[in-house]
Structures are given as structure tokens and as C-alpha cells.
Amino acid sequence: MKNRKLTSENLAEFLNFMKEVEIEYSTALSMMKKCENLECDLLHQLEIEKLSVSEKNKLATKLRDCLRDRRYYKNIVEEDAPLANIIGDVDIKKTVHRLEQVLGQIRKAESYHDNRKYYPRIMKYEEYKNI
Secondary structure (H helix, E strand, C coil): CCCCCHHHHHHHHHHHHHHHHHHHHHHHHHHHHHHHHHHHHHHHHHHHHCCHHHHHHHHHHHHHHHHHHHHHHHHHHHHHHHHHHHHHCHHHHHHHHHHHHHHHHHHHHHHHHHHCCCCCCCHHHHHHHHH
């Protein structure tokens, strides 16, 4: 027999990918907003408070790091947004749910095929096993 990847494995990978994209998108969006709020805080601190040169340098470093983090999360959001928007659609959610049910049916069939036994109709089982 040829070795091939099980249908259930392919479908499970696809469904896991869909879930991972949805989680990654929402997490990145949340972190991007957190970075934007931190950026705002740092800019207001720089604007309003009287700081020494070393304090301004530290603040500038924090701001730079914050902007780099925000860029990282924004890139993820931009890359995942088209797929995440589709995944968020109600009809797609229903389809994904149906695919999860189909996955269960496929796994059940594969399990049946792996554990298949034949029980002879005429011969006794011991005779059949010894052939």
C-alpha cells in the first residue's frame, strides 16, 4: 500500500491553521493598541514633565522600543486581516463548524478501517485464523 497522509490530518491542519490565524490576529490587534497607548503616555510624559537629559534619553529609548513593538504587531495585523475578516464571517463560522463535524466523521471512518476485522459466516473463527 502507498503511504499517504490521512484526510483527517489534512483537514485538522487546515482547521488548526484557521484557529491560529484568528487567535494571532486578535492578540496582535490587542498588543498593537496597547503599544499605541504606551506611545501616547510616553509622548505626553516627554511633552509635559521636566526631565533631565538622561531621563529624556531613557524615555526616547522606551519610545523607540515601543514603536518597534507596535510595528511588529501592526505587520501581523496587516498580514492576517484579510483571512481573519473572512474567518469572522458568520457563514464561514458555520462552515468551519460543519467541517469540524465532518472531521469527526472522517476520523471515525479511519478508525473503523484501521481496526477492521472479518468474522466468517460459515467457518469457525479459529479455522479462519489458521488458514
